[in-house]
Amino acid sequence: MTKVDSHFMKKILLFSISLLFGLSLAVWIYTNIDLRDVFLRFGFLTWGQIIVLFSLTLIKIIIWVFRWKLILKAMGFKGLPFKSLAAARLGEMALSYVTPGVYWGGEVVRVFALKKSTNVPVPQGLVSVISDRIIEIFAFGIFAFLGVFILFFQKNLLGGIFFIILGSLPLILVVLIFKLLRSNKVTSLIKFFHLDKIKFFQENGEKDNLAEKIKFVREGIIDFLQKSPKTVLSVIILSCFSFVMRAIQIVIFIRLLGEFIPFTNALLIRILTLFSGLIPIPAMLGVYEGTNILA
Numbered sequence: 417m418t419k420v421d422s423h424f425m426k427k428i429l430l431f432s433i434s435l436l437f438g439l440s441l442a443v444w445i446y447t448n449i450d451l452r453d454v455f456l457r458f459g460f461l462t463w464g465q466i467i468v469l470f471s472l473t474l475i476k477i478i479i480w481v482f483r484w485k486l487i488l489k490a491m492g493f494k495g496l497p498f499k500s501l502a503a504a505r506l507g508e509m510a511l512s513y514v515t516p517g518v519y520w521g522g523e524v525v526r527v528f529a530l531k532k533s534t535n536v537p538v539p540q541g542l543v544s545v546i547s548d549r550i551i552e553i554f555a556f557g558i559f560a561f562l563g564v565f566i567l568f569f570q571k572n573l574l575g576g577i578f579f580i581i582l583g584s585l586p587l588i589l590v591v592l593i594f595k596l597l598r599s600n601k602v603t604s605l606i607k608f609f610h611l612d613k614i615k616f617f618q619e620n621g622e623k624d625n626l627a628e629k630i631k632f633v634r635e636g637i638i639d640f641l642q643k644s645p646k647t648v649l650s651v652i653i654l655s656c657f658s659f660v661m662r663a664i665q666i667v668i669f670i671r672l673l674g675e676f677i678p679f680t681n682a683l684l685i686r687i688l689t690l691f692s693g694l695i696p697i698p699a700m701l702g703v704y705e706g707t708n709i710l711a
Contacts, residue, residue: 465672472665476658481505483551483654487544488536490647491640496534504529523549539629543636550593550637551648555655556690557586563687566680579684582691597634662686 481502488496504526511522527541536544560583567576641648663682670677677685 461672469665469669469672472661472668476661476665477502477505479654479658479661483651484544484548486647486650486654487548487551487640487644490644491540491544491636493534493536493540493544496536500533501530504533539632540636542633543640546633547637547640548651550590550641551651552655553586553593554590555652556659557583557590558652559656559659560586560687560690563684566684570680579687582687597638659686659690 481498484505485496485498485501488501507529508522508526511525523545526545527538530536530541530544531538560579563579564576564583567573567579660683663679663686666682666685667677667679670682
């Protein structure tokens with residue numbers, strides 16, 4: 417068995433183990449919950465209420481697409497059809513809900529869908545998508561610290577300390593990403609995994625290696641983040657607003673089911689569920705439900 421086959425088999429094994437764990441967790445949760453009562457509560461929802469909940473989800477998706485459009489505009493790609501960007505973003509979401517974790521895995525789909533529908537070159541598409549992700553992670557860290565203020569205001573010191581740790585993790589990750597982008601370690605990693613052997617054919621027939629493309633993407637990300645502070649700030653605000661929209665949706669949804677939850681608690685739930693999406697289990701089977709129940 418070659419090294420490539422061995423590496424592929426390890427990936428399949430890890431994927432299978434995480435999938436089985438997620439399925440087991442989902443089965444355990446649903447066997448300990450009265451699903452009949454859950455579906456009966458859903459039955460009380462009217463079509464108007466369902467449309468309201470769906471509209472909130474739609475607004476959140478529109479925000480995601482609009483902030484990506486802002487990034488592409490700052491990169492010089494103006495006038496891109498919103499419909500094409502939305503289709504690419506939805507394609508990414510569809511794949512990301514299958515891969516381990518729920519926030520990554522579909523970025524390649526978004527990049528190639530963008531190339532197909534708008535002719536934005538793949539390297540520039542990667543710059544826009546990765547920049548979008550980096551800013552989103554940073555915004556998530558800021559949003560998580562909102563939970564710190566809520567818990568301290570509620571005089572929950574232990575919970576506040578826990579959320580300080582949670583909020584620090586995304587910010588630390590952004591710092592590490594920046595250090596990696598600014599260093600020569602990216603090139604070293606490319607050579608270590610022999611990715612520099614991979615060749616791409618350009619439209620003019622000339623060959624270009626992956627190392628050069630990744631160097632272009634790395635420099636493009638740094639250049640965008642340094643030279644477009646207004647766009648970065650706008651994307652951070654939009655990202656935080658999309659997180660808040662989800663908390664509003666939680667409040668409305670629970671209210672429609674005949675229960676009440678304070679908006680501040682809905683924010684805490686949203687922060688915890690966002691972190692649960694980082695757990696590498698395909699489609700977050702059992703994890704998302706368990707986190708929501710515990711929260």
